[in-house]
Amino acid sequence: MNHLQQEKVSYWGLIKNGIFKENTIFRLVISLCPSIAVTNSVRNGFLLGVAVLFVQTMVNSTVALLRNFIHPRIRLPIFMLIISGWVTVVDLLMQAYARAAYKEMGLYIEIIVAFASILARAEMFASKNKVGAAFFDGLGSGLGFLVALVLISFFRELLGRGSLWGFQIVHTKPMLIMLMPTGGFLVVGLLMGFFNWIDINFYGGKGAGGAGGH
Amino acid sequence: MHDEFIKLFELFIAASVINNFVFTRFLGLCIFFGVSKKMETAVGMSITFTSVMVVSAALSWILLTYIMIPLDLTFLKIVIFIGIVAAFVQASDTIMRKISPGLYYKLGIYLALISTNCIIIAVPLIMTTEKYNFIESLVFALGSGIGFAISLTIMASIREKLELADVPRPFRGMPIAWITTALIALAFTGFSGLITM
Numbered sequence: 001m002n003h004l005q006q007e008k009v010s011y012w013g014l015i016k017n018g019i020f021k022e023n024t025i026f027r028l029v030i031s032l033c034p035s036i037a038v039t040n041s042v043r044n045g046f047l048l049g050v051a052v053l054f055v056q057t058m059v060n061s062t063v064a065l066l067r068n069f070i071h072p073r074i075r076l077p078i079f080m081l082i083i084s085g086w087v088t089v090v091d092l093l094m095q096a097y098a099r100a101a102y103k104e105m106g107l108y109i110e111i112i113v114a115f116a117s118i119l120a121r122a123e124m125f126a127s128k129n130k131v132g133a134a135f136f137d138g139l140g141s142g143l144g145f146l147v148a149l150v151l152i153s154f155f156r157e158l159l160g161r162g163s164l165w166g167f168q169i170v171h172t173k174p175m176l177i178m179l180m181p182t183g184g185f186l187v188v189g190l191l192m193g194f195f196n197w198i199d200i201n202f203y204g205g206k207g208a209g210g211a212g213g214h
Numbered sequence: 215m216h217d218e219f220i221k222l223f224e225l226f227i228a229a230s231v232i233n234n235f236v237f238t239r240f241l242g243l244c245i246f247f248g249v250s251k252k253m254e255t256a257v258g259m260s261i262t263f264t265s266v267m268v269v270s271a272a273l274s275w276i277l278l279t280y281i282m283i284p285l286d287l288t289f290l291k292i293v294i295f296i297g298i299v300a301a302f303v304q305a306s307d308t309i310m311r312k313i314s315p316g317l318y319y320k321l322g323i324y325l326a327l328i329s330t331n332c333i334i335i336a337v338p339l340i341m342t343t344e345k346y347n348f349i350e351s352l353v354f355a356l357g358s359g360i361g362f363a364i365s366l367t368i369m370a371s372i373r374e375k376l377e378l379a380d381v382p383r384p385f386r387g388m389p390i391a392w393i394t395t396a397l398i399a400l401a402f403t404g405f406s407g408l409i410t411m
Contacts, residue, residue, distance in 0.1 A: 029388055032243040033332050080300060084293040091292065110339050113292050114332040116244060181238055182400040189385075189392030197384035 011136040018140025024117045025148040025188070026195050031117040034108045035152055036184030042165045045153030046146070047101050051090050051109055053142030056118050058086045060138030063126040070127070079122045080113075087113045117141065155187050222353050227408070229357030235333050236365040237395075237402040242333035246366060247391055249324075256370035262324040264359030266306070267337055270299050271355035274338035275348055288342070295338045303328055333362060368398060 022028055025035050034052075038044040062082050063070075070078050091109050094102045102109070112118070121141050126134040157163060160178030162170040177183050235241045249259045274295055282288050307325050310318045328334060337358055341351045372394055381390050 029247070030244055032247070033241050036243070037240040077300065080296055081293065084296050088289070088292050092289065107336065107339060107343075110292055111241065111332045111336060113296055114335045177400075180399075180403060181240065182396045182403070184240070185392050185396035185399055189389045189396060192392065193382075193385040193389035196389065200384055 011133070014133065014136045015140035015143065018137065018142070019144040019147055022141070023144040023148060024141060025145065025152075026192055028117070029192075030120070031115040031145070032188075033111060035149060035188055036181065037108050038105045039149055039153035039156055039184060039187075040160065040179045041157050042150060042153045044101060044105055045149040047094075047098065048105060048108060049142075049146030049149040051094065052112060052115070052118075052145050053139070055083070055086045055090055055112055056121060056142040056145075057135060057138035058089075059083050059118055059122055060126040060134040061131055062086070063122045064129055064131045064134035067127050075123075075127065076119075079119060079127075083118055083122070084113045117145070152184070152187055152191065155191075156183055159183075222349065225350060226353050226357040226360075229354050230361035230364065231402075232405045232408055234361045234365060234402055234405075235336075235358055236362065237399040238406075239336075241336050242331060242362060245331055245333075246362075246369065246395075247388065250366055250369040250373055250391075253367070253370045253374060255324075256366045258321055259324045260359075260363030260366050262321045263328065263331075263333075263362060264356065266299075266303065266325070266328055267334055267359045268352060268355045270302050270334060271337050271341060271351050272348075273298050273302060275341065275346075275351045278338070278342060279348075291339070291342060295335055298338075299328075299334050333358065365398070369395065372398075 020027075024031055034048055038048045059079075059082055063079060066078075066082075087110065090112070091106075094106075094109055121138060125137045129137070154164070156178045157165075158169070159175050160183060162168060162172060162174045175183075178187070233239055236243065236246050245259065245263075249255045277294065277298065278288075278291070282291065282294065287294075303325055307318075310321075310325070337355050341354060344354075346354055369391075373391060376390060376394065385393075
């Protein structure tokens with residue numbers, strides 16, 4: 001019983017770690033491309049977030065499941081193969097069941113294959129841990145990504161169209177600039193600055209903006 | 215012949231400036247923010263990047279036209295393209311180390327960074343959707359590479375000056391770089407509608 005409870009706590013810790021402490025976009029500053037490309041409406045942001053969540057979780061589980069059979073010297077090509085396999089699955093599924101959304105963001109679904117965050121989680125966590133832990137680590141990391149995308153698209157759609165998930169909410173003149181590329185860069189920059197401000201003033205952190213990388 | 219040349223030129227301009235990968239297609243942002251701190255690294259990255267892009271585009275086009283389409287394997291395009299890029303990068307890494315150690319010392323680190331880059335994989339994917347022919351694919355890849363080089367150079371020269379500026383503490387580093395990019399992107403929207411394809 002005690003053992004079980006302990007495991008549950010650590011699973012929850014893994015999820016929390018992915019959402020807050022190692023948030024892909026705001027903390028690690030990797031896999032940024034879609035954070036701007038698809039966040040001009042909450043629906044698209046959410047859909048891509050779900051796609052990434054699915055790929056991340058499945059890749060982590062697959063890698064953890066096969067970790068004893070993969071020779072360490074050729075592990076990276078194998079991870080790439082596993083990732084591209086699961087991305088193809090999502091790609092075909094979206095083509096079949098979400099055609100309208102796929103037309104708008106098909107390229108960015110395919111681009112998931114080049115996400116450093118997915119490869120990084122597989123390499124740093126899943127290849128060294130049991131399937132259960134790897135599953136929850138993937139879930140946390142994917143959820144962190146989903147939350148970030150929804151947050152960015154929330155501001156952009158609200159200010160740029162006055163709507164949320166396609167429903168009109170505010171009836172003022174919309175700020176068109178928020179829907180343009182500029183708006184995306186601006187919102188992400190301001191949100192990062194805001195989180196750094198919280199970190200510095202309330203948690204005494206240094207407010208590192210991440211080193212940047214892939 | 216003349217018309218064809220003009221068409222290719224238009225494609226080149228469209229790929230490099232109007233549909234600039236960083237500012238209007240939002241790809242390759244990770245590398246864009248990662249290596250634009252210093253001018254020297256930005257230039258090294260641009261050179262490596264453009265050449266890898268053109269060669270991998272040519273390889274992908276050949277494989278796509280002569281193997282994948284006849285055998286009806288286009289649904290595997292993601293797996294195959296990422297394989298081509300990874301294999302090519304690995305091969306050029308090894309060849310460069312043997313043949314020209316000086317060049318390897320200068321550009322080798324960028325090669326390793328490239329293999330999981332989104333632009334490199336996006337070029338063959340866009341090429342497939344747009345159904346470009348061989349020459350068009352090469353011009354498209356070259357234009358995209360030059361466009362990336364332009365944006366990287368602009369950003370690096372701004373960030374070198376930014377180091378000296380007195381930025382509020384929460385905005386130091388990444389956040390101010392993003393806001394700067396927002397302003398450059400605003401300038402680049404001025405190019406839209408320059409050429410109608």
